[in-house]
Amino acid sequence: MMKKETKNSEIDKILKRHDIIKADIEFLKGGLKKKVDYEEFAALERRLALVESKIRR
16 A cells, blocks of 8 residues: 555646646647648547546556
8 A cells, every 4th residue: 555645746746747738738629719621630549548648548
């Protein structure tokens, strides 16, 4: 079983990554508001799906 400090440390790391991922998503949203071609959109869509899957872990 993990120590309380270790759990808190892990939670802090997760929260920091979560904040970074949220910032990335906001950046992607801004990029999607601009006109992009299908290939660029597909690449952004894959990147967003990857970021979202990391949040769920």
